[in-house]
Amino acid sequence: MLAEAASARLETLATELEQLLASEQPLEEVVARWRGLRRDADVLREHASANVLAAERLERAVGALEEKEQQYQQLRTRQEQDNLRRLQQLARQVEALAAAESITLRAGDRALRDIRTALEQRVALPSKKDRQEIHARLEQARAVIGPRVQELRDADEWQRWANLQVQEELCREMEALKTEPNPDTASRRMRELQARWKQVALAPRTQGEATWRRFKAAQEE
Numbered sequence: 001m002l003a004e005a006a007s008a009r010l011e012t013l014a015t016e017l018e019q020l021l022a023s024e025q026p027l028e029e030v031v032a033r034w035r036g037l038r039r040d041a042d043v044l045r046e047h048a049s050a051n052v053l054a055a056e057r058l059e060r061a062v063g064a065l066e067e068k069e070q071q072y073q074q075l076r077t078r079q080e081q082d083n084l085r086r087l088q089q090l091a092r093q094v095e096a097l098a099a100a101e102s103i104t105l106r107a108g109d110r111a112l113r114d115i116r117t118a119l120e121q122r123v124a125l126p127s128k129k130d131r132q133e134i135h136a137r138l139e140q141a142r143a144v145i146g147p148r149v150q151e152l153r154d155a156d157e158w159q160r161w162a163n164l165q166v167q168e169e170l171c172r173e174m175e176a177l178k179t180e181p182n183p184d185t186a187s188r189r190m191r192e193l194q195a196r197w198k199q200v201a202l203a204p205r206t207q208g209e210a211t212w213r214r215f216k217a218a219q220e221e
Contacts, residue, residue: 007051010044013037014054017061021068031072034065076124083123084130090118091137098144105156108149115142160208163200167211170197174218190219 020033041062048055094111097103115138125131174193180186197215202208 003047003050006044006047007054009040010047010051010054010058013040013044014057014061017041017065018057021061021064027068027072027075030065031069034069077126080124080126084125084134087118087123087125087134087138090114091134091141094141094145095137098141103145103148103152105149105152108145108152111145112142112149115145156202157204160203164203164207164211166200167197167203167208167215170200171211171214171218174215177218178221194219 017034017037020030020037023030025033041058044058045055045062048058094115097107097111118138119135122131125134170193174190177186177189177193180189203211
């Protein structure tokens with residue numbers, strides 16, 4: 001009775017492993033499924049005499065799956081090392097930025113985005129220790145860069161609102177040129193106003209677009 005059960009199970013498992021080998025599933029899924037069936041295969045290999053042909057098929061499938069598992073492990077190890085090198089490079093970059101005497105808002109924002117992405121993705125790394133060390137370095141850099149970026153944002157916002165006030169004055173001056181009787185004077189003043197506008201071009205987006213349209217309309221008129 002035991003021999004019959006072992007024979008049937010050998011046949012079933014051999015077929016299942018052969019189908020797994022022939023499937024088009026990603027290598028990671030094939031290996032995960034194989035690892036779930038490994039114990040059954042080890043047990044049944046001890047009862048090979050119950051169904052010699054099925055046992056031979058089982059052995060061939062097991063050998064092929066073990067090769068796939070080894071291949072997967074090599075790929076995973078390479079990927080883990082690549083991930084570690086990439087994160088170490090990022091850590092060095094943001095640490096250098098944190099230590100710099102001055103940073104730009106653009107560079108600070110980019111660094112904070114990169115840090116957030118790295119922490120949220122949780123890519124595979126060689127060890128738990130590697131993950132802890134990388135995360136600690138990134139968090140420490142973020143703690144330094146974050147407040148500096150906020151200061152830069154506040155300063156940028158203040159400057160944009162200050163620029164808006166200047167833009168409105170430039171609009172009034174450009175509109176006043178309509179009454180200038182001397183074309184040469186009007187042309188010279190218009191060029192001066194255009195140059196001054198470039199210096200204060202950044203403004204709060206909605207208001208800035210409105211003042212630019214007003215300035216442009218007056219210029220064209």
